[in-house]
Each structure stands twice: as C-alpha cells, then as structure tokens.
Amino acid sequence: MATQPAAYIDVGDQIPDITLPSLTGEQVSLASFRGKKHILFMWASW
Amino acid sequence: MEFLSIAVDAQGPDLPTRYTDKAGTTFTTVVDAENRVGQALGCKAIPNAVFVDEQGTVRYIKRGGFDIHRPEHLALAESWGAEPSLDELSTLSEAEAEKVIKHPEALEHFRRGLALYQDGKTDEAMAAWREGVAIEPDNFNIRKQIWAVEHPDKFYDDKVDYAWQREQMEKGQ
Numbered sequence: 001m002a003t004q005p006a007a008y009i010d011v012g013d014q015i016p017d018i019t020l021p022s023l024t025g026e027q028v029s030l031a032s033f034r035g036k037k038h039i040l041f042m043w044a045s046w
Numbered sequence: 047m048e049f050l051s052i053a054v055d056a057q058g059p060d061l062p063t064r065y066t067d068k069a070g071t072t073f074t075t076v077v078d079a080e081n082r083v084g085q086a087l088g089c090k091a092i093p094n095a096v097f098v099d100e101q102g103t104v105r106y107i108k109r110g111g112f113d114i115h116r117p118e119h120l121a122l123a124e125s126w127g128a129e130p131s132l133d134e135l136s137t138l139s140e141a142e143a144e145k146v147i148k149h150p151e152a153l154e155h156f157r158r159g160l161a162l163y164q165d166g167k168t169d170e171a172m173a174a175w176r177e178g179v180a181i182e183p184d185n186f187n188i189r190k191q192i193w194a195v196e197h198p199d200k201f202y203d204d205k206v207d208y209a210w211q212r213e214q215m216e217k218g219q
Contacts, residue, residue: 008088011107012168015098016086020052020076023059023066028050028076030083033098038048039123040096041114042084045053045061 047127
C-alpha cells in the first residue's frame with residue numbers, strides 16, 4: 001500500500017464529529033457544540 | 047463560550063473523576079480513552095487546546111503546552127470568547143451596525159462577507175470585506191475579519207497581538 005502523509009484536521013477545517021462518554025456516563029458529541037464558540041481542552045490525569 | 051474538557055485517560059473515568067471532583071469543575075469532562083480526538087488533530091502529546099467557532103470550524107490549535115492555569119493562556123481563551131461572534135455581528139441591529147460601520151455600502155459588504163464566511167465561502171467573504179475596506183479604509187471592524195482569516199497566529203497564538211493590529215492600521219493593510 002502506498003504511504004500517504006497523514007491528513008490531520010487543522011485550522012480552517014471542520015471539527016470531526018466524535019462522540020465520547022462523559023464522566024457521568026452521558027454520550028457527548030463534538031457536533032452538539034455547533035452554534036456556539038467552544039474550546040476543547042485535552043489533558044490527562046497521569 | 048463553551049468549554050469541553052477531554053481527558054485522554056486510557057484507563058477510563060476513575061482517575062480524571064478524582065481530578066475534576068477535587069477541582070470542583072462545572073464544565074463537562076469526557077473520556078477519550080483511545081485518543082480519538084488527538085489522532086484526528088495530529089496531537090502527539092498533551093495538553094492541547096482547540097478553538098472551534100460557531101460553524102464548527104477549527105480557528106486555532108495549540109498542540110502541547112496549553113495550560114489554562116497560565117495567565118496568558120487563560121487570557122487568550124477569554125479574549126477569544128469575548129470577541130463578538132459572527133452570529134452576533136451578523137444580527138446587529140441597524141442602529142448598532144451604523145455605529146460600527148458608518149458607510150452603508152461598506153456595511154453591506156461587511157454583512158455579505160459574514161454570510162459568505164458562514165457558508166464556508168472564505169475566499170468570497172474576503173473579497174466582500176476588501177470591497178468594504180476600499181470604501182471605509184480606516185474601519186477596524188472590517189479589517190479585523192480579514193486579519194483573523196489571514197493571520198490567525200496574530201489573534202490566537204498565546205496573545206492577541208494588538209500592537210500588530212495597530213501597525214496594520216497605520217500601514218493601511
């Protein structure tokens with residue numbers, strides 16, 4: 001298979017619609033924030 | 047402005063829950079055990095911040111080293127949040143809009159640009175704003191839309207570069 005450069009989401013692109021579980025168990029979709037300015041902050045406890 | 051905290055914790059919610067309980071956070075935290083968001087965005091490490099506008103378009107990514115507890119990063123997030131949103135700008139009342147942009151034709155170009163930008167037609171939006179600037183060259187509000195598209199680094203990279211903005215105005219860019 002031909003190696004292609006990885007295509008990442010970057011400035012100017014649409015945020016992908018990924019759904020993740022919240023700490024309290026609800027499913028939260030990134031697309032549900034559309035219509036509002038928002039900041040995603042990625043961190044870890046370790 | 048909304049804030050979504052994404053804990054990239056492979057072991058699930060237990061550890062991040064301890065942190066958020068201790069910190070008394072009010073925003074939602076989700077767990078991304080497989081680092082799906084990080085992979086999509088090409089983030090190799092943490093912590094990261096991604097600023098997303100109303101249209102779901104990524105406007106700024108800080109890959110690594112973003113710390114909301116650092117005053118400059120908090121200020122960056124707050125200044126971005128406090129900027130009038132495109133929705134707010136496009137729904138200004140006539141009276142408010144006339145205060146912001148004096149020349150009616152320039153205002154028309156400004157609004158047309160916003161509508162095009164919201165449709166994802168960035169090039170056409172830029173052309174409309176440039177027509178507005180041609181009519182009202184010293185209008186900061188129209189120029190700022192162009193700058194934000196052309197030079198996002200001057201807006202969101204650690205600080206809003208007001209000195210740069212003043213310089214652009216002086217140079218008539």
